[in-house]
Amino acid sequence: MIYLWSPKQNEAVKAFKGHESSVNNIKWNNHPFQSHGGGAQSILGAYPTPIIASAGRDQTIRLWDVEYGKCIMTLKGHE
Numbered sequence: 730m731i732y733l734w735s736p737k738q739n740e741a742v743k744a745f746k747g748h749e750s751s752v753n754n755i756k757w758n759n760h761p762f763q764s765h766g767g768g769a770q771s772i773l774g775a776y777p778t779p780i781i782a783s784a785g786r787d788q789t790i791r792l793w794d795v796e797y798g799k800c801i802m803t804l805k806g807h808e
Contacts, residue, residue, distance in 0.1 A: 731755065731783055733795065743798045750786035757781055776801075 731752055733743035758780045778796040785791070792802040 731781065731793070733781075733798075743795070745781065745783070745791075745793045745798055745800070747791055747800045747803070748783065748785035748787050748789065752783050752785045754784040755781060756783075 730748075731745040732741040733745070734740070735742045776794075778794055780801070781793040781795055783791050783793065788806055790804040791800050792804075793799065794801050
């Protein structure tokens with residue numbers, strides 16, 4: 730489980746549940762995606778809200794919609 734923590738409220742304000750094992754790495758994109766080329770941008774197109782990417786020991790990378798707390802894409806087979 731990944732928690733988005735609010736220092737002002739001193740508590741978790743969102744929980745992202747989906748990985749079947751521990752999470753190794755997290756990257757935060759605080760700006761909406763705008764399609765300008767390859768990679769995740771071409772897969773997602775223009776995405777309207779910030780995204781968190783998480784890599785887990787379950788060999789998946791998950792992209793999370795920060796606003797709604799939902800997994801929007803799962804990429805399988807990473808090492």
